Amino acid sequence: MSRNDRMSGNEAVATAIRQINPDVIAAFPITPSTEIPQYISSFKANGLIDTEFVAVESEHSAMSACIGASAAGARAMTATSSAGMALMYELLYVAASDRLPIVMAAVNRALSGPININADHSDSMGARDSGWIQIYSENAQEAYDNMLMAHRIAEHPDVMLPVMVCQDGFITSHAVENIVIEDDGPVRGFIGSYSPEKYLLNPAESLGVGPYSVSVYYMEIKRQQFEAMNSARAVIAGVSEDFAAMTGRDYGMIEKYRMEGAELAVIVMGSAAGTGKAAVDRLRGSGVKAGLVKLRVFRPFPDAEIAEAMGGVRALGIMDRCDGFSACGGPLGAEARGALYGRAEGIKTVNYVYGLGGRDMRVEDFEALFAELARVRDGAESLRCRYHGVRE
């Protein structure tokens, strides 16, 4: 059973965490994710959860506490944004390489400077090579749903990797939307209890986690991590299938929106996907063959799915809400082009950096962008990458 409600993305994720009732949450407040630990504190004070809430003194400590708790055998979670995530970077690698299935509610926010509290993907893109599974949410419903699936993915024996569930700061985290909330019972049945095979507090077996590894071992341990991340593809598909059976809401690695016969398309992640869909609907209404591919999962990277989705696309806009400062585009641009190479070649691509520091990406912006893609399709010269929505 489920009920219709209205919630912000933060409240939706906090509701998921209440239903999950993890053993340990260690978190430090930072805008725009602050509400999540705030809600959790009130759940705890009101006796709705029996989670151990650790009010740490920094995000570095938050992730360290999660690592300790997870190694001990607990289901551990945290929430953060922006500079808070950047302060965790060192530990994110430790969590992933120690194969600890920690789950993070990430609320995407720009990194300084100039100092800014609004949405872009610079924070989690900085962690893209840390070994965490990354799932991006378009709206509050997806943030809630992705959070309910996160532990099943993270704790699967073939995976055992941490997962961050991302949503866009303020746009998703603070805007109140209609949402379907599942009942506690079925959710808890779906997630199940966590019984790790190896854990530090097991009195029957001595265990050391995170040892020093000399060069004769280090690379084999990294190869194991590669295997786990690659195995996550099938696990994500399986968990999403089970979730669809429970809720009727079906999620893939990517979502293809009106890609049938599309000649012009954009690849986009996060809240802008919803805006892009509205633009695609308008354009289709006036006969433009426009489509959209939304990445739900960025790690592992859905390279084959992206190439397969291209069909008859002739001009493609790859949308980065982050500039990697390679001076040749953003991280999604580089990886999406890599996915097409050798699989779906001959498509003209433009990599757009957009929406930095909370800059609006409106339906009209997508329409202008699709108009440029049409000119590129028809032979117009274009830069390989450019900023969209910036004052010249």
Added chain:
Amino acid sequence: MSATRRNLMEGMTPDAGWRELSPAAQVFGEGNSLFFNTGEWRTESPAWDAERCRQCLLCFPVCPDSSIPVAGGKRGGFDMEHCKGCGVCARVCPFGAISMTEHGREAAE
């Protein structure tokens, strides 16, 4: 070597493939520092003068590597496979029964 310690070492060899090594290099069993010969790091070595030693036992608790064995209430000779030559024992000995020698110094003198 106890059974646990033997199991601990099994499979963890430089020939083992990535599938054979424990996940994330997790280490099972305890006391594995015994297999790590920190004595190789030594640049100075302690010498114990059993004649001067009064068996006060101030030295063994300060040894960071448990390299001063104690049996029947008396200390014995150093475990040179694990002694890193830090010299803390020589510093705490009230009777001058422990002296430190820098490696290579013996030949020079």
